[in-house]
């Protein structure tokens with residue numbers, strides 16, 4: 001990487017992707033960056049996510065991508081202690097037992113069929129029969145014929161994003177509140193950004209990590225970024241009076257119930273193409289609750305504490321868009337993490353920091369290269 005003596009790297013967007021990359025740039029490579037965030041750190045999906053770190057489930061991915069997700073979870077485990085110590089923010093990284101129930105014979109065959117390849121790639125999954133799932137407490141519907149059982153990881157998404165931002169600041173990264181409206185170029189080389197205020201920030205490299213709003217950066221990058229905002233809503237509940245919090249999470253095609261270490265019971269979610277409208281709706285709340293009652297009837301009596309919505313940066317092949325922007329120098333993109341941006345925050349941030357610092361990464365991110373879309377632009 002070349003620097004011009006000002007900020008070494010400008011990072012556009014203070015979500016988990018921007019903050020994680022800036023943290024690894026500082027921590028692993030001694031490179032100081034400035035994060036430019038137009039709203040507030042974690043104001044997008046990074047702060048509103050459910051915080052489950054998963055590689056399998058409702059959305060099924062290729063083996064290659066599933067391995068990347070698993071490695072992303074392993075790396076969360078590796079850095080959690082350091083990140084909490086360095087930031088002073090405990091984001092409650094913890095184990096969460098997960099049940100994926102079958103409500104009919106076909107679902108049971110499907111779930112059991114998947115267990116073979118899941119075990120092959122290192123997922124420790126077990127089948128619990130009807131009697132065993134009944135013994136697990138009162139939350140899972142009595143209609144369950146059995147369930148695939150795993151122990152996975154979770155965290156609190158907003159504190160996690162804040163931890164990354166705090167750790168960045170402690171390592172000399174500055175965070176500015178401003179809106180970026182363009183990338184400065186010297187020929188093919190990116191050399192900073194322009195702000196809506198008319199100011200310029202010069203730098204040796206630019207990382208665009210602005211979530212679903214990367215859709216609007218075609219002119220900056222010289223390529224279309226085919227990312228759309230996919231709205232997701234979550235209902236936050238408390239357990240009904242006298243009913244203890246479930247000790248496990250339940251994931252099914254119809255939705256999920258996720259008890260958080262922080263005390264919230266999350267029930268989700270939706271997948272809505274509603275443009276950049278970030279607001280929750282009563283229609284979604286009712287739809288989520290009606291669906292989830294099928295797998296966890298207790299939800300019917302649970303008091304509602306909150307309803308939240310945020311926008312996933314969703315790419316056409318459901319995989320991240322990660323790497324150098326083709327036909328340019330010193331210009332990078334990290335977006336399109338869709339349903340999995342919290343799971344991938346550490347691995348993608350580390351890989352992008354290596355890419356920016358060294359021109360290559362020892363984590364294979366070639367399947368996610370922006371080039372796969374640049375060719376179509």
Ligand SMILES: Cc1cc2nc3c(=O)[nH]c(=O)nc-3n(C[C@H](O)[C@H](O)[C@H](O)COP(=O)(O)OP(=O)(O)OC[C@H]3O[C@@H](n4cnc5c(N)ncnc54)[C@H](O)[C@@H]3O)c2cc1C
Nearest residue numbers: 013015017038044046050051052180211232340341342343
């Ligand atoms: C309901 C819901 C639940 C989810 N649950 C999970 C989960 O359990 N596990 C999981 O792994 N993932 C989950 N996700 C996905 C995850 O939240 C996202 O993939 C991830 O947060 C994306 O992070 P990001 O940094 O790319 O984008 P964002 O969080 O959107 O951050 C982008 C930032 O860029 C800023 N910005 C935009 N334009 C500009 C500009 N021009 N100038 C300056 N700043 C700008 C924005 O203000 C924003 O803060 C969930 C998502 C949703 C919606």
